[in-house]
Amino acid sequence: MVSKRIVSLACVAGVLPGAVFAAAPDRLAVARIFTDHAVIQRDRPIAIWGSAAKGTAVKVTLADRSATAIADHDGHWRVALPALAAGGPYRLVATAGLQTATLDDIAVGDVYLCGGQSNMEFPARLSTGAWGGLKDVDNRDLRFVTIGKDNAPAPRTDLNTPVTWKPVTADTVGEASAVCYYMARSLQVSQHVPVGFIASDWGGTTIQSWTSGPALRAQRAYAGGVAALALYAADPAAGLAADGKRVEAWWDAHDPQAKPQRAWIAPDYDDTGWDTIGPRGSWKDAGLAPLSGLDGVVWFRTTVTLTEAQARSATALQLGPIDTDDSAWINGARVGGGATAWVWRDYLIPAGTLKAGRNTIVVRVLGGGSDGGLTGLPQNRGVRLVSGALVPLDPTWRYRVGMRSRGLSVTPSPWDVPTSLSTLYNGMIAPLGGYGLKLVAWYQGEANMGQAAEYRSLLPLLMADWRKTFGQPDLPFVVAQLSSYGSVATVPSESGWAELRDVQAKVVRADPHAGLAVTIDVGDRADIHPTQKTVVGERLARAARVVAYGARGDAAGPEAVSVERRGPDLVIRFRAVGNGLRTYSADVAIGFEACTARQCRFRAGTVDGDTVVLAGANTAEVTRVRYAWADAPYVNLYGADDLPAVPFERTVAPSP
Template identity: 35%
Template sequence: MLRPLIVLCIIVSQCAVADVSVPKLISDHMVLQRDITIPIWGYADDGESVLVKLNGKPIGHSIGNKGKWQISLPAQAASGPHQLDIIANNRLTIKDVYFGDVWLASGQSNMELPMRRVAEDYPADIADADYPLIRQFKIPQIYNFKTPQEDFASGSWSPVTQDNISDVSAVALYFAKALYKHNGVAIGILNNALGGSPVEAWMSEEALQKFPESLAEGIRFRDDELIATITAADKAKDGRWYTELNKKDQGLVASTPWYSPELDDSEWDKFTIPGKRLLTEGENFNGVWWFRKTITLTAEQVANANTLRLGRIVDADEAYINGIKVGNTTYQYPPRRYSIPNDLLKEGQNTLAVRVIANSGRSEFVADKPYWLGTDQQHINIAGDWKVKTAAVMPPLAGGTFIRWKPMGLYNGLTAPLTHLPIKGVIWFQGESNVGQWHDYHTKFSTMIQDWRTKWGQGDFPFIFAQLANFMEKQAKPIDSAWAQLRQAQSQTLSEPNTAMAVTIDIGEWNDIHPTNKKTVGKRLALAARALALGEDVVYQGPEVASIQVQNNDLLLGFKHIADGLVLKSTDDHSFAIAGADGHFEWANAALINDKIRLSSPNIKQPVRVRYAWGDNPDAALYNSEQLPAVPFDEKVSTNPL
């Protein structure tokens, strides 16, 4: 019989052995990179023995050291499903594991944008969402300025199904679908994107050494008290502003609220939706204005109406039908799509009311967006005449401090834990937040690429990025453009080895920084991946200017990457501009001659500079035979090849 003291010692000894654990990335449904040695790692007490099996066969043994353990899984061909067993004091079983290609999808909102935001454009793709061998791991968006993180607070691998397609990155999904349909290899997507993030936020402390101002800004936010103080101050500031706004809003405090069907709005002004609030030069508007419209519906229309579409609104809104709130959006970018509860609409007259909050000095219902009531297949247009009345005027709402976008925070919190897992490559869509600092974007972006490759230790893995899409209103005259400068900086980054750029200058939207055509972006990125990552002989680049020759007062432009020839889709648009010695640009007449472009302008003698697709939202008429758009450029005239 054991003495009590001995029994106690045995119990204490057993309790002192902690369970072995693994990082969140190592979990059911994970995709591991094929054809490369893979580390399998985790956490254990010092001296604890850990055995790892693949499909029941031992593949490695490790002893806990400094709280960690690791084994090397020999390279595996594309295959699955497999099972990993991790056996120590406890046993962990990882099921449904595939070996395939793992891609890191990173950047800002145009990469983060989930399928639910583009569902209206791709109903068939939503309906057939059953891609069990395309899996996404969505990275928790928790920044850290102090140190690179080892693991995530949460996260899991999810095969793409009807249940979760709405949360999958649209660009990454179309990229993955194109590759999977091409070769049938499982695709793992590491969804590592955050809206609004500048490139500095994705750079490590080591990478930021070249940029002392950015580094100092990131280090400043290692102070938890500073973060708490700023966060509290911003919350209090916003709270005061909106509390005062709601007190002033006559539409809310009136005896008959302005969303009520009983309200008499006969004396209200008229307003045409879509449209902007008209302001005199230098004037701003911050506050609330209300909109109302009465529509008459038949019984059939009532039975077939389940959605209210209010386009896009600057800045925030609340929508009501017959006095009942049906939805709200707190900032300007998302599309307004609100579900209509059953039995809310009625045969005969129905009242629509929209409360719009302006906090940035302007307000509008954005043009060229859908405004209707009904279903996607059949609906009633509600654009046109509405009634409007201002309910409150406020001072501007002071801007906040977006701590999550500060330098190095996203690298440490989101990217660093991924560097332990081998990948096939990176797809990247970012740059909108750096337009105002385009002058150093090329240097920072290149530095980030170099640093990420160093951190992964896989050599020059493919890094494929999307160039900024066309955006904002077209200009009647050639102008300088920060958006064009940022695109040029992106083009310059192609000097980094094993990089490629998907040009998207033709698939943006003038009125939306988040264009919905993510399918084309994904497909163009996938073409580049087939060339860089899979080693295929495939055309993946659009025409790129290679030579500029002067012929009298004309210019003759030669291009590379033309495939079977150049395609000039229009000769009377404003794709090209040329300038003389005074630097003043004029639109150029363009003609396609023997796979070269001849440019001329009656107003320019002896041109010294030429631009193509240069502007916020320029015309872009030049393609190759594979329908890939030409790369925008701004070049000096030379008689020699570029």
Template identity: 40%
Template sequence: MLAPCGLLAATVAQAAVDSPVLLDTLFQDHTVLQRDTAIPVWGQAKPNASLKIAFDGKSTTSRADAKGHWKAMLPALPAGGPYTLSVTAADGSTQTAHDVLVGDVWLCSGQSNMELQVRRTLNLNSEISGANNDRIRMLTVPQTGASEPQDHFAAPVQWKPTTPQNVADFSAACYYFARELQKTVDVPMGLINASLGGSRIEPWISAQALRKVGGYDEALDTLALHAKDPKAAAARWGKIWETWWRKQPQVKQGDEPWKAGATEDGWKAAPSPLINYQEWGVPDLASFTGMLWYRTTVTLTAKQAAQAATLSVGNVDEVDQTWINGTGVGSSSYGGSSRDYPLRHGLLHAGKNLIVINDLNTYQAGGVMGPADTRALRFADGSSVPLDSNGWQYREVPQGMGTPPLAPWLAVSGTTGLYNGMIAPLGHYALRGALWYQGESNTGQGASYRRLLEAYRDDLRARFGAQLPLLIVQLSSYGPAPTHPTESGWADVREAERLVAAEDKHSGLAVAVDIGERYDIHPANKQELGRRLARAARHVVYGESLPPSGPLPVSATRAGDAVEVSFKDVTGKLVAYSSNHPIGFELCGANAGSCHYADADLRDGKVVLHLDTPAAGDMSRVRYCWADSPFCTLYDEAGLPAVPFQLDVTSKH
């Protein structure tokens, strides 16, 4: 789920030595433009310059504003090409993009399962060697967050035709989708991959849309401050974090580990050198994930304390919240910027200074680690004081603390940063639709995921078109198979995804629960996922009458001593794999923990559940495929799995 925020190093057409930069970097050699709609183009010129834009033998004009920004609309065209797009300014300077195609353009976004490259999928040697298709073009957006919406990408981008060399590192889900779709929609395909491993949904949503969701004002206000004064924002976020800590029921009154003079209870010496805490030989930490406190002190002279200084805390896996002398000075996460925190004047003092780090680790190795020389106070005169000289102490955190507030500027877990850095630079590029594969990092917040996904959908449409189709991948499975009914954050997210797709005729769902891998959060069978996404697109986007996914639940009705579950979008008839009876169904009461596995039969195109549990009279809900990694056997004759779901039971009239 984790991925570094590396920047791409591509050479783009507009960077040629003899070419003035008139066109935005999106419009370059090998670009794909959206067919059958007016095509927005834009760029940069001298202030107030007049420009002529020519494409496919037609031309239009534009004038740059006082800052040099210009934009124009090209007339709609059917699929075709290659064409030449050129912009000429009044002073005679010109820029030309060659080999431009017109077809369907798709935005593919999400976290690591959307980012996962073709080279990491099944049958990779054959897939890569056979990838020669000049009519599928690919562009990868540089991975970065930003405190404010950006007009330009953080690094050069390049449209690339599909070749064995180009496809290996591109999004597999995105590529296999387009390859499958092109079998029935025979037009050029343009693919824009804007994804980042480990990312939550909140960073992908604009500030305006998050404010409408509610509950994010404090984080968004702090992010706005961060854009102007990072030191002040760090101190403000430290206070917000501290408020959260004090409110936790596990925390004793007055327990404030970031302050000098706080309780000494529980602090122990950390080993030297600092390594992954799971390897310290401490039984309680051997497989621990969660929060851990670290602290040390450095002694400074008056001269040192008076200088401008930067605190370097080195490698912390994965999220740190750091204080000096009781004031928050920074927070970073994996893949973010270097953990170097400039300090405001007056924060340091002569004598002993306290440095405290709270580390949040959610996956495998964790803690403060790495070479000792990466941890130091560095001063303006070039001198430094190592942080490890006096040794470190650590303290465990009370059980059941949950996740603390995460700094809004963190790329993968903050608020609106990925929208600002990766979506905003796309401007209003004309799209045919969007693909979304995300949710693993939000499985602890299933109850709010539906509202956030709706906000994401509406946000895309505000930027790219009011009826932009959205194709949602319902989360695949991951983790141990269940042996009894249980509550599941993964199932909660799947249900939110089902409901968002169902409420909107311009949205579709691709079910992936049956092609997950129990021991790998990144299932390699992205080819089948691409086929299912393409099928959903054929129905939702292109109007084909075929069912868009597998069997979808319609109702669960009480009928005597049974509950009948009806389905729609069934190709042929319902079938149960490897058994005469489908498995994976549960009957539940109103409360959590009230579910029981239910025996089921297929009868007259319905699933009939038998009320033979001790609490049958209280059964008010049906759940299917409800676990992190469920085992489910209901399909249709097209080989498509039934959609995981939860439904209320109603009485037959």
């Protein structure tokens, strides 16, 4: 189906109808987020932008609205059309001189941006009920677009790869974000307008990756990393060299043999005395005595032979996954490093690094107490050419054991996904800036588990940052709270998952334009990707009706507002309970703890209207009460509308 068309009125025969085009300085182009079937936000001025030859007047028409702009010195233009009510389909036409770009089937309605990591990325086809529930779907008023993954060191003015808006059908919806789809489906039914959702997500990524450089720079802990990223963006070779010095300084501080072992990087180093290996997994499982049970460092060397044409057209060194920390060199020049075991290494190759003939590849790997090694398949390692072809590396590597150590790790580079700073914002959010939105749905936090105190400032920072990017100071956010995953608590204990859930709830509570969707009861203790996405999406939709559409009611379920001492008991009062609290499968509420400064004890709760009474729990030593405070707690406390109570920790006032 045609996504964009451009026609030269002077030479119609010279243009292929329906050709997808990219922005170029002398050609008219609409930004890639605008394609056939796109949904434009209703009831607010409509921003449309793109590129053309500098100084060119560009006229844009949508329905009966028109506006004109002049392409600036860099060839960028942007118009603002008057607002439209929900409706369509319309045709969007942009003209510049003798060129015209046309987009068809444009709907005006509500647009949702869905961001986060893998639980937002999780596709609808894998969700509970998808086998039968998606086979007859056909809704032309519900559309979606998925933003391609892009790790960019500086903010982009346009998406790096083309995207396509798609109407929801049985053939398309399976690859859509499940949570975003179920939320959008529910809202489209209740609002009776066209709805479009934009999925911009990347599994395993931290919130820092999705926050802009200027916003992160204000946090002292990230100022240095943001500056290093800016250097890398302005001068990749200089940035890579500076980062290499940082990494080697770490090695000098931790490995007494680091300096003499750098001789092993040189392409002309004689490694004929090293042992050989054909790495295809953990070095501990390679069946080689020197590597059996090894925790520490192994150096690897191999070669690749290229023609002159291949050396000129090489773009990246592809090494596949490496467990865990690595640095890689080509012909003695450092080309990159990584710090996450499951992430594929694809290192850009600076011009002039490779040569015709034999080239030497050196990789230093720090296992860090895990399995260790070049863990991918040999056929996935090679030099990637601009054509997309992969020139394979010699599958036989020479290796030598370095330092023995356990528990060490190298701080990742600021552009290293999944812990990068700002790079996903740069590539996957910044290019959308100005696109009108009704709301943002955010499902992320697993990658920041263990950093709850920091997340308490990072989540509101991201929310303010995106509101600024989209020019909507009151842009509503609905946040999916982390679900249950991990060990089941048989005794009260500390939990990083519980701490981060509590931070999410507190940040949302403090923001008048945010709502929370509690998911604690639909998790999977053995799978970080629970499949009950329908429930999560519908709870996000409920929150959205309140914070984005002004519906009466509560965005989330029962939430503790106070803990009082009453005789021998502690009494917890809740809000948002509907017609009263209730317990499922028992006449007591489980998951409550009364805590002293030294320890916590489970306490059964009795429901009484909008309160839960912890009988006999009021002792002078008790200072706080917790609920559902575990990685994967079992819960049975709900409001009358079947929403689970929000997990919490609250201080108890001292006894009078």
